[in-house]
Amino acid sequence: MAPSDTPLELEDIQSGVLRPRPSPYAATYIALRIDEPRAGRELIRRLGPVVTSAAAPQRPGRDTWVSVALSFEGLKALGVPQASLESFAWEFRQGMAARATALADVGESAPERWEKPLGTSDVHLVLVGVAPDEARLEAAVGRGREAFADLAGVTPVWRQDCRAPPDHKEPFGFRDGISHPAIEGSGIPGTNPDDPPLRAGELVLGYVDELGGVGPPPQPDILGRNGTYVVFRKLHQRVAEFRRYLRSNASGPADEELLAAKMMGRWRSGAPLALCPLHDDPELGADDARNNAFLYKADDAIGYKTPPGSHCRRANPRDAAVAGVVRLHRMIRRGTAYGPLLPDGVLDDDGADRGLMFAFVGAHLKRQFEFVQSEWINGGEFLGLGEAKDPVVGASGDGVYSIPRRPVPRRMRGLSQFVVTRGGEYCFMPGLRALRWLSELESGQR
Template identity: 35%
Template sequence: MTRQPDPGTRSVTVLARVSDGRAPELRKALREAGTPFAHVPGVHFARLVVVEHPVTQTRPAVWGWKARLLDLIVHGGRGSRPDDFPHPYLLLTATVDGPQERFFAGIRALGPEADAIWDHCTGYPGSERAEAFVRYFADRSLRAGYTFAGAPDGTVAELRDAVRLRRRLAGLAADGADGRVPALTSSGRPAAPARAEGESPLPLGDIQGMVLRGYGHHLAATHLFLRFTEVAGARAWLGAVAPRITSAADVQERPNRALHLGLSHAGLAAVGVTRDELDRFPQEFRAGMAVREPELSPGRGTDPWNGFFADPGSVHAVLMVSAATPQILGAVVRELRAGVTASGGTEVAGEHHGERLLAAGGDRRAFIEHFGFADGLSTPLVEGYHRGSREELLPPGEFVLKLRDVDGDIAGRDLPDELACHGSYLVYRKLEQDVGAFRETVGAVADHFAGGAGDAGAALVGRRRDGGTLDLCPRASHVRRANPLDTLPGGRKLSRRHMMLRRGIPYGPYLPEGAPDDGRERGLLFLAVVGDIRRQFEFVQSEWMADGNVFGRGGEQDVFTTAGGPHARILVEGETPVHVPIPRPLVTCRGGEYFLLPGLAALRALAARR
């Protein structure tokens, strides 16, 4: 029988003794910690305070006779005499949903953040020891008869869902847009992810979380690129990190951090995968992105690649960390780096850091990329996880191996089950954006558009800056090349065969509007999750982005992927067609690789090989 979660709201009070002489350090740690409990699920209210002295009690000026009699009996008419505590204590008081043990487990998920605070207390076991951690807090809990809750009949999740739903409905009414709104249950809460009728539920616990979720509430990410130097040490490191990888089942509560791992073909070889198993992977994955780049970026190849990507095959793995705040991210990355250093078989070959860019102004939080356009739109929906019509949903095999894809086939049918089951492919590309060149380009043709440079940029992208659709979307704009919809023979049925789940994040500082080009590096860490590298990513990149024939544009290339040079130009349709010169590339690929995102069981099996 499955035990149902306790929906009740209760208070939790914990009193932990502070080690002698550590109170000043602890106060400093609390100031630097900010609000760590903001990301622990189910918390209404939480506060930490160091207590060293009792609060002095003062007698009221006016007493009733019963109070005077009680004071006489207890104190004998003497004034109150506070006793100093023998040691300082750290007081935690909180109001939470469900049993206190679940709250303690949520604190443990803070990892290094929790350690930075409670390491100052006596007997603290550390966040790595799950049972000892929860027992430490349970043993120091006190009964309390109060709660801090604005709505005692609603859980935190219900309140947050209600606020989020209210904002989305208000935004829909204000915009007058016809965008898709999630299905609602009778209680007014967003409906849970649906399963197709008669379909088995997706194995969420075995799929890496980033495959099905984009972590829109995570504001920063760090990608560590690793090289395996010794098989046994590398496997030991894999075994240590595997339990920490975030699964799709872990993302239901909006975690404050997420960890994912991808392995290249060279990386699989470096940890001892057999030649027979390696040869069963598709040719594009075996070759690696560097070998494929001349077709993906015609006329450029890997000449612009730099850093650790300039040495093909040298990157064996990518460890991707994302978090709700830069502070959480930094603590996790430091811990992971220490684990890599201590492994003896793994080393860091390079690192990329990304942060989401917030659009200026407006009441709703919206993210943009460096050219100033809304980002993270038009993500495909996965059958068995999201809701939608049959036309909107894509079979899970488009993104998860060993499940049925859009052709009714089993994705990765010929791959070794132990390595590929419930895994996905990750396409990773570092795309540098020349913001100065983009602004010069649209400024040079601004007079040809009613809305000036803004309309010129929208015509090239295929959307307005706020993400809104255009009345007439140019057929060869970037958005339409990525997803032609009904503009090509075969219509949406054709487009469905080439969709990707994009999980990218910008890197580098934003260049404010009107500011001179500062020469600093900025761009997009492009991540795409697919079930077939060639049919999805490579087809779109080589057939739709790098070639204009299918759109009636001959050799004209997409302006945001491969176009650019002394004679390059883009034809933009409109009432008066306009040729837009592209004197230098707006986007340049600086490196990339294909990775396998193993299922969690496959990752554990790989680490346990002997």
């Protein structure tokens, strides 16, 4: 069978790779350190039955699952042979902290200021639990905890609880989790009917990608096939500072909302400026069949509706002038809020830690996550914006944001850094057969 005709082996792919998250949902990230290889391999064996495949049949509870991902240091701690370790992507082998400059994790976001143990060699395995509510999440995560409760050579080192409320609002107040590409062979539709499905190799290793080839997966084949790379990032959001900036640069409440929308590319309801540029439309924002059904270039090349430098247009330029390469940089993003929301109208920081746990899923760390982060979010050359950075999540607070407007653009100055990286890790999410292989390394399969 030709590679392009190979169907996705859903029964071997972790459900957390392909499956859309429920609405609403709660999530938990638990990081573990493996102190003894034998204990680590036993942990993988025990977690095998806890992890659900993407082929799981429709049934009650299907919206609850646990996923397992390993850092490069975690693979080393399990005793994966050196030849296999060297077959992983270079960026993954380096780890997120070592990639700080490329990711613009500098200054307040620099690894030395991260929440420990994030960014250190102590993060080996990450358990991710997802469920429609806290009760079902705790039950699912409890099964995962049972797997390491009596293993002396495995130590839990970090945990972050998150939630996505029914309105899907993140701490800045915008509806999140709207745009998702379709993946060939997954059976899961995308959210933009004008966006053809991505080739499966953009998301899962071992399949044809948008370049028409099959990127070399980690070796042996049983280890790399049906796996994917996952990026976890804890992003602290300065909500009070964001609100103060809007207040000090707007002429009134309505202008505050317009300015916020022009910076994000969507109104807080989720309604895109591309479809309603003059006022919010909460009904449109809540309509999953319409709130992502748009392009830019046909009637908004200059950006009078959606500024080219806005967050949403940077993160996914769609049919912009760089359309020929946009599909090479598409990825699945999942963001889940953590911490207490700052009450509406409050302009003073209460000292609470709040923000997003960001997750990227894709087969190409360099040309997907790292490219978008460095070239589209923290650079502007691709749209003729010079060195201008993303006005919402950009790494620097010393830039100018230009909003196209007749007769002259509206220029916003004195942007603060509204989002600060608190830590993260590059991980590999193996297929289910690979998990078994890892658990049996002592059995002569090395």
